[in-house]
Amino acid sequence: MSLNTIKRALWAYHINTGSCNGCDIEILAVLTPRYDVERFGIRLVGSPRHADVLLVTGPVARQMAPRLKRVYEQTPDPKVVIVVGSCGLEGGVFYESYNLVGPVDQIIPVDVYVPGCPPRPEAIIEAVAKAWVKLEQAEKQGVT
Amino acid sequence: MDWSSNSYSLTTVAIVVGSIILALLGAFFGLLYRGIDRKLAAHMQGRIGPPIIQPFRDIRKLLAKESIIPDGGLSWLFQACPFICLVVSILLLTYIPVFGQRALLEGYGDLVLILYLLIIPSLALVVGGFASSSPFATVGAQREMVIMMSYEFPLAVAIIAIAWRISHVTDINPFIFSTVAQYPIWNQVGPVGVIGSLALLFTLLVVTPGEVAKVPFDIAEAETEIAGGLLVEYSGRNLALFYLADTIRAFVMVSLVVALFFPYNLSPVIGIGATAPAVIVDSLFFLLKVFLVMFISVILIRTAMARFKISQASYIYIIAMTLIGLVGLILIHVDMIV
Amino acid sequence: MKNEEMETTYTIPVGPIHPALKEPIRLDLKVDGERIVDVDVVVGQVHRGIEWLGMNRNNPIQNIYLAERVCGICNISHPFAYVMAVEHAAGISPPERAEYIRAITAEMERIHSHLLWAGVAAHEIGFESVFYLVWRVREKIMDLIEYVTGNRVTKAMFQIGGVRRDITEEQFPRIRKTLDYYKSIFDQLKTVFLDDRTIRMRAKNVGVLKREDALKLLAVGPTARASGVAKDVRQDQAYSAYADLDIKAVTPDILTGSIVGDVYDRIIVRLLEIKQSMEIIERCLEEMPPGAILAEPKMAKVLNTLKKAEGEGVGRHEAPRGEVIHYVRLEAGRETLATWKIRAPTYVNLMSIPTILKGGQIADVPIAFASIDPCISCTNRAMVVDRKTNEKSIMTYEELHQLCVEKTRRLSNGLVK
Amino acid sequence: MEIVKILLKQLLQTPATNKFPAKYAPKSTIKFLDRIKKGELKLTPPIAVPPRFRGKISYNREKCTGCQLCLKVCPTKAIEFIPEEKKVKIFVARCCFCAQCVDICPVDALAMTDEFMLSSYDKYADELVVTK
Ligand code: SF4
Ligand code: SF4
Ligand code: SF4
Ligand code: SF4
Numbered sequence A: 001m002s003l004n005t006i007k008r009a010l011w012a013y014h015i016n017t018g019s020c021n022g023c024d025i026e027i028l029a030v031l032t033p034r035y036d037v038e039r040f041g042i043r044l045v046g047s048p049r050h051a052d053v054l055l056v057t058g059p060v061a062r063q064m065a066p067r068l069k070r071v072y073e074q075t076p077d078p079k080v081v082i083v084v085g086s087c088g089l090e091g092g093v094f095y096e097s098y099n100l101v102g103p104v105d106q107i108i109p110v111d112v113y114v115p116g117c118p119p120r121p122e123a124i125i126e127a128v129a130k131a132w133v134k135l136e137q138a139e140k141q142g143v144t
Numbered sequence B: 001m002d003w004s005s006n007s008y009s010l011t012t013v014a015i016v017v018g019s020i021i022l023a024l025l026g027a028f029f030g031l032l033y034r035g036i037d038r039k040l041a042a043h044m045q046g047r048i049g050p051p052i053i054q055p056f057r058d059i060r061k062l063l064a065k066e067s068i069i070p071d072g073g074l075s076w077l078f079q080a081c082p083f084i085c086l087v088v089s090i091l092l093l094t095y096i097p098v099f100g101q102r103a104l105l106e107g108y109g110d111l112v113l114i115l116y117l118l119i120i121p122s123l124a125l126v127v128g129g130f131a132s133s134s135p136f137a138t139v140g141a142q143r144e145m146v147i148m149m150s151y152e153f154p155l156a157v158a159i160i161a162i163a164w165r166i167s168h169v170t171d172i173n174p175f176i177f178s179t180v181a182q183y184p185i186w187n188q189v190g191p192v193g194v195i196g197s198l199a200l201l202f203t204l205l206v207v208t209p210g211e212v213a214k215v216p217f218d219i220a221e222a223e224t225e226i227a228g229g230l231l232v233e234y235s236g237r238n239l240a241l242f243y244l245a246d247t248i249r250a251f252v253m254v255s256l257v258v259a260l261f262f263p264y265n266l267s268p269v270i271g272i273g274a275t276a277p278a279v280i281v282d283s284l285f286f287l288l289k290v291f292l293v294m295f296i297s298v299i300l301i302r303t304a305m306a307r308f309k310i311s312q313a314s315y316i317y318i319i320a321m322t323l324i325g326l327v328g329l330i331l332i333h334v335d336m337i338v
Numbered sequence C: 001m002k003n004e005e006m007e008t009t010y011t012i013p014v015g016p017i018h019p020a021l022k023e024p025i026r027l028d029l030k031v032d033g034e035r036i037v038d039v040d041v042v043v044g045q046v047h048r049g050i051e052w053l054g055m056n057r058n059n060p061i062q063n064i065y066l067a068e069r070v071c072g073i074c075n076i077s078h079p080f081a082y083v084m085a086v087e088h089a090a091g092i093s094p095p096e097r098a099e100y101i102r103a104i105t106a107e108m109e110r111i112h113s114h115l116l117w118a119g120v121a122a123h124e125i126g127f128e129s130v131f132y133l134v135w136r137v138r139e140k141i142m143d144l145i146e147y148v149t150g151n152r153v154t155k156a157m158f159q160i161g162g163v164r165r166d167i168t169e170e171q172f173p174r175i176r177k178t179l180d181y182y183k184s185i186f187d188q189l190k191t192v193f194l195d196d197r198t199i200r201m202r203a204k205n206v207g208v209l210k211r212e213d214a215l216k217l218l219a220v221g222p223t224a225r226a227s228g229v230a231k232d233v234r235q236d237q238a239y240s241a242y243a244d245l246d247i248k249a250v251t252p253d254i255l256t257g258s259i260v261g262d263v264y265d266r267i268i269v270r271l272l273e274i275k276q277s278m279e280i281i282e283r284c285l286e287e288m289p290p291g292a293i294l295a296e297p298k299m300a301k302v303l304n305t306l307k308k309a310e311g312e313g314v315g316r317h318e319a320p321r322g323e324v325i326h327y328v329r330l331e332a333g334r335e336t337l338a339t340w341k342i343r344a345p346t347y348v349n350l351m352s353i354p355t356i357l358k359g360g361q362i363a364d365v366p367i368a369f370a371s372i373d374p375c376i377s378c379t380n381r382a383m384v385v386d387r388k389t390n391e392k393s394i395m396t397y398e399e400l401h402q403l404c405v406e407k408t409r410r411l412s413n414g415l416v417k
Numbered sequence D: 001m002e003i004v005k006i007l008l009k010q011l012l013q014t015p016a017t018n019k020f021p022a023k024y025a026p027k028s029t030i031k032f033l034d035r036i037k038k039g040e041l042k043l044t045p046p047i048a049v050p051p052r053f054r055g056k057i058s059y060n061r062e063k064c065t066g067c068q069l070c071l072k073v074c075p076t077k078a079i080e081f082i083p084e085e086k087k088v089k090i091f092v093a094r095c096c097f098c099a100q101c102v103d104i105c106p107v108d109a110l111a112m113t114d115e116f117m118l119s120s121y122d123k124y125a126d127e128l129v130v131t132k
């Protein structure tokens, strides 16, 4: 089965690992009429079992790390991980806090990074496009 | 009844082939209507929304994904449920007249059978929910059960009221669709009866979103309350089967409303006699009727309402809708006496 | 059938990752069928050690941006209270113009935050169309915030001793245009929220918090006001530009004549506050005096002053969710804060949650919970982690209380010294 | 029912959606991007940023005196000092876009640009480490 079929019906599961909510509200904003990512077939789903994309925000507080891992494992393959926001990328303003075990790529593999604190909604859409490109390239190389 | 005169094996072949065609058509139109539904809902909400073919893409995507079976669940039951749900939804399609034609299995079952069959997909969902052994799915399953029992009653009242009225004008079994089509309810009743029939139609229109689990009656799957409810643990192919069954069920329910209340065909009216053009015209007319009913009872209601609580929903069905249905029944009865 | 089969109660953990809650938190619900018997709120999932960072790593200027990220939604509120606390501690007074700009941005934040809440509340009850409607409308204020501050969400407006950006004459028309837009659609929003049948069904008499309970549980912000407790820091202890504006706390009886303290009343309060905020912004634009926007524009100098300063200060601000308090203590010769304590409104309001939810149905949990407009990220600063063993311990209330008392004692000793 | 009126009205109106970058997902994103590069297709632009928007940071290496004030105020430690050269480099992946460093820089070597679409497969990619 081709990765391309997944590309245009991406269901996303959002997990907050200790963000300040700035990024989370921008992720919600991406669904609203002005940006409306449903036109790309993207839906926010309520269970990682239904997801193709994990949208991860936050610097990964210690208590959230096992959960992040579990959600990643619960998500059926093939899947894409997009980290939204500087604190998920590199800790942002919370860097080196004693209760952080992140950033996200220390816990699970990450496909696309979106810098910004928070990124504008369009930057998140751009990241999705990057994920498409990645899926297409992977398909060309015969990876499933 | 034409079938029985043919040889047994030929009938079987015809039924099998017919069922397959119907299943494909049902799946196609079910998904198509879901796409239209999503597109229109999006436009009503001021956004572009997904392309109409999006449900097809979703299904294709789900089929390409890994199907995870949760640990601790009854795995065979967990996997059997989506399958049963889909098969029964398709089976329902063979008992209901679609595309302006007679039902494929008309001679083998009537409205009463349909009433029973309609329960099974919901039941499959419930059992699947319990089999996933997730607390969310369990709550979802309980809710689905309550909802199911609630809408079953007004649904039965509406169907029986119509059949009962028709039984007064003909000796043919009134629970068969061809009888309903032959004696459309609107033609049998006077002004009071029309009001009664409207009440019954209203009942059925409100039962439809419950049966197809759409807002405001999507309580069993309520995303914000219990995380996708019944389906939390389902993924990949199993989820695809439920998804498909769900769209077919919506198509079935709406076709049922059309068959009961708008069994008219266009071809006799505009005087097309030849078979092929008549089939085409009637099919298109049928699809239009389905669209209209769907627009009102699914799309408009779901975009214009908030989800009910389980107690409110069962109140609406058990008390309010049943009452309206009974009022319809009484009005039709009064109409006969007057 | 219900009574026989579902007699036994069982516990449903809601969260920590749960679609009903934008943020990680856990509610342990004890339910009997669909009815909630008991509720336990478990917080601490997103503890990031913010106060610790502020006392061990950051200088006071860096802390502004950390305070901003206590919570991405009220990210004016925390810097606002924080800079007031530092100014109080160091004896800096910001110019008057800056006070007006602070109030304008804070009220813009209130509008966006209440609209955001209204959308989320609609989403919680499955009313997607209203969610889409409200969030579409909200984009206008987001544009305005971006226009005034340079970013849609994190505004980065505050500075110790004033604000970082001026609001100039040329920007007024654009601000007024946005306010006019909201005025033109306000009645429509009001009708959608207050007259809709299904919303009334889901909001009326749901999640009731009686006035006595609100007082006893120390509820703050719209949660308290909807229960008839007319408290509002902008009214009770006017600060910044609010001192010139004479703000009155909004209670639901203004509109309905009575107070129930249910979800519906909380909707009313927030709607009316949107209107109030628009009026405040308009008055600020008219009455804003000319002048500087910073007491000391050279940041290096400010850092020096703060390093030498000694003292403690408190800043209180009426955030969209209620009173936020920052307490800081400065020690001469120390680059970081000596003490930083944040009290966020949601932490206080969470105390009301068991009262609000008990006796309700599972289906009421999201909307009743959302009706206090919980901002979890600011409530999760107090998780107990043993740094040596990395072991978490669940603490009993008594233990926590003991620790809390001890900390208070320690802090007060530090002050007396 | 006010909401029904609104819904039916919106059904007939043009949606409020800004079609960035295209109305629907393209069949092949790679080809889509190629065609945009060649100028055959036009991308629907994102909603314009206002003046003084705080986007990706820019750095004027020549102007910088190496005073390290920016390091002192940066809340995220996104700026690294290179002692041998007495210059700095900025990691955009860490930056929180507060522009505090811009405010404090005595020689205006730092500025915020309009650029905000920064997503990347690599958080240390060249575009995300500002050195000049
Ligand atoms: S990146 Fe910034 S805005 Fe986003 S969650 Fe982290 S701190 Fe908040
Ligand atoms: S209450 Fe929620 S929305 Fe508000 S700041 Fe906190 S986390 Fe953000
Ligand atoms: S008080 Fe609430 S809304 Fe305000 S910053 Fe804190 S968490 Fe956010
Ligand atoms: S234990 Fe609590 S008070 Fe102390 S630094 Fe951590 S969050 Fe702050």
Ligand code: SF4
Pocket: C400, C401, C404, C405, C408
């Ligand atoms: S000691 Fe701590 S827990 Fe007890 S009342 Fe004071 S702040 Fe609350």
Ligand code: SF4
Pocket: C404, C405, C406, C408, C409
């Ligand atoms: S330590 Fe102080 S504030 Fe805390 S309980 Fe005792 S007297 Fe009250």
Ligand code: SF4
Pocket: D057, D073, D074, D075, D076, D077, D078, D079, D090, D094, D095, D096, D097, D098, D099, D100, D101, D102
């Ligand atoms: S903008 Fe802020 S976070 Fe980014 S480098 Fe400058 S001071 Fe640091």
Ligand code: SF4
Pocket: D063, D064, D065, D066, D067, D068, D069, D070, D071, D088, D104, D105, D106, D107, D108, D109, D110
């Ligand atoms: S503050 Fe300016 S001059 Fe000083 S090191 Fe930073 S960029 Fe260079």
